[in-house]
Amino acid sequence: MGPRAALLLLSLACSCSAQKVKVRAEVTGYVGQDVTLPCTYSPDNSDIKITQVTWMKETGGKKTNVAVYSPNWGKNLPNPRISFLKESLQEPTLVIKSLMMTDEGTYGCEFATYPDGNEEGTTRLILLAEPRNSAAAVPGAVGDAVGDREITVANCTSANGKPPSDITWQSVLPGNVSTRVINNTDGTITVNSQYKIFPTSEANGKTVTCIIASRTASVPQNIPVVLSIQYPPEVRISGYDDNWYINRQQAELTCTASGNPPPSKYEWKTASGQPLPNTVDVVGNLLVVKTVDNLVNTTFLCQATNSLGTSSAQLEVLVRASPNTAGAGATGGIIGGIIAAIVGIAVVATVVMIWKQQRKNQTLKDDDDLEGPPAYKPPPPSVKLQPQDMVPVHKESDSEESVPLKPIPFESLSRAEVDSEMQNMPLYQDAYGDQGLEHSEHMPSTEDDYLEQINPIYNDLSYPATDHYQDSRGFVMSKAMYV
Numbered sequence: 294m295g296p297r298a299a300l301l302l303l304s305l306a307c308s309c310s311a312q313k314v315k316v317r318a319e320v321t322g323y324v325g326q327d328v329t330l331p332c333t334y335s336p337d338n339s340d341i342k343i344t345q346v347t348w349m350k351e352t353g354g355k356k357t358n359v360a361v362y363s364p365n366w367g368k369n370l371p372n373p374r375i376s377f378l379k380e381s382l383q384e385p386t387l388v389i390k391s392l393m394m395t396d397e398g399t400y401g402c403e404f405a406t407y408p409d410g411n412e413e414g415t416t417r418l419i420l421l422a423e424p425r426n427s428a429a430a431v432p433g434a435v436g437d438a439v440g441d442r443e444i445t446v447a448n449c450t451s452a453n454g455k456p457p458s459d460i461t462w463q464s465v466l467p468g469n470v471s472t473r474v475i476n477n478t479d480g481t482i483t484v485n486s487q488y489k490i491f492p493t494s495e496a497n498g499k500t501v502t503c504i505i506a507s508r509t510a511s512v513p514q515n516i517p518v519v520l521s522i523q524y525p526p527e528v529r530i531s532g533y534d535d536n537w538y539i540n541r542q543q544a545e546l547t548c549t550a551s552g553n554p555p556p557s558k559y560e561w562k563t564a565s566g567q568p569l570p571n572t573v574d575v576v577g578n579l580l581v582v583k584t585v586d587n588l589v590n591t592t593f594l595c596q597a598t599n600s601l602g603t604s605s606a607q608l609e610v611l612v613r614a615s616p617n618t619a620g621a622g623a624t625g626g627i628i629g630g631i632i633a634a635i636v637g638i639a640v641v642a643t644v645v646m647i648w649k650q651q652r653k654n655q656t657l658k659d660d661d662d663l664e665g666p667p668a669y670k671p672p673p674p675s676v677k678l679q680p681q682d683m684v685p686v687h688k689e690s691d692s693e694e695s696v697p698l699k700p701i702p703f704e705s706l707s708r709a710e711v712d713s714e715m716q717n718m719p720l721y722q723d724a725y726g727d728q729g730l731e732h733s734e735h736m737p738s739t740e741d742d743y744l745e746q747i748n749p750i751y752n753d754l755s756y757p758a759t760d761h762y763q764d765s766r767g768f769v770m771s772k773a774m775y776v
Contacts, residue, residue: 499519
């Protein structure tokens with residue numbers, strides 16, 4: 294038999310074995326938990342007999358028995374954490390309890406059969422270790438940084454994990470990250486990350502977030518860290534309104550100081566070194582002037598102290614002979630301006646609303662007027678043209694004569710009667726003579742203006758002029774007469 298034939302027979306034997314022994318190629322377990330390694334044997338011939346089942350672990354190229362079962366000789370389990378799920382030659386599934394990192398490796402499930410001999414299937418056991426995550430602030434102090442060297446202000450650790458975790462930081466503060474990976478003796482891995490900045494008082498109390506991503510967790514874990522930056526007190530004085538006058542009662546100054554740790558001591562002094570006036574009382578960080586006098590006309594100094602040092606601030610007080618009304622006037626002007634602005638806005642809003650409502654009403658009225666004749670009927674010319682309204686008649690002589698216009702009750706006449714009256718009515722041209730027509734072209738129509746002022750809709754409602762109502766002599770008739 295040649296080498297190729299021997300290789301072919303070996304491959305066929307392996308293929309048949311792989312089909313008979315069924316195992317999982319890879320099984321994942323977690324440190325501290327239990328894991329099951331399935332294994333079954335399905336012979337293709339009922340004449341095959343299984344005499345023994347053996348689980349072996351390969352370590353450093355050598356195989357070591359971890360579990361053996363024989364119907365004749367019973368079972369052998371050297372490790373108390375390892376056992377069979379059930380005592381069966383066909384299904385010798387293996388159980389490993391309380392997994393340790395040393396349990397990771399390749400396991401073989403081997404069957405001793407007759408007459409085929411030994412047949413085996415292998416499983417790779419991969420262990421994952423869930424890390425212990427933590428993060429904390431590292432106290433620092435302003436001035437700890439030397440030169441351009443930053444200091445660590447937060448520390449984040451993902452300990453004893455497998456595979457190693459990935460650590461990132463989220464922060465509004467500019468800084469750098471330093472990460473270190475440690476391989477533990479038990480096969481787990483610890484990752485440590487440090488967040489570094491130049492320490493300032495503004496960084497105290499700010500929050501940075503450590504983000505840890507690992508294979509054992511479905512989502513990253515976020516751990517917020519509040520920074521603790523120590524700094525000496527920062528002091529300021531408030532309460533002076535530039536209106537301290539003689540005999541003013543209960544004037545106060547407040548000394549406010551921030552610091553880490555918080556200031557534990559406040560002290561009030563005068564900048565000149567003179568004792569505080571008798572009219573002044575000190576209560577912690579509060580300076581109270583019971584009655585303002587000339588002795589208060591000085592510069593006050595407040596000192597605040599914590600474990601890192603003492604800081605101070607000072608304020609100069611000017612005592613006036615009488616109250617300062619300029620500030621009150623300015624305040625009153627500001628308040629008055631605000632009130633005036635509010636009133637002005639309200640007035641504008643009201644005017645806009647009224648204008649919109651009137652426009653809406655006018656639109657509705659125009660729509661109604663377009664459907665028929667105007668509902669409003671102007672008064673007849675007889676109401677306007679009273680007897681005292683005289684029309685001057687120009688004659689050839691220099692003297693003038695007034696001709697009264699006779700009012701005609703058009704509202705009580707029919708259309709035919711109106712036409713008859715119009716024909717009998719003296720024309721403007723007759724009244725003015727030959728120059729009347731030329732003169733009347735320059736005279737405004739008081740009747741039309743009157744009607745247009747009463748109801749502007751007559752500007753749009755007009756009837757075409759005809760020979761029946763306006764002849765060639767220039768007689769002008771008001772539009773409102775044709776209602």
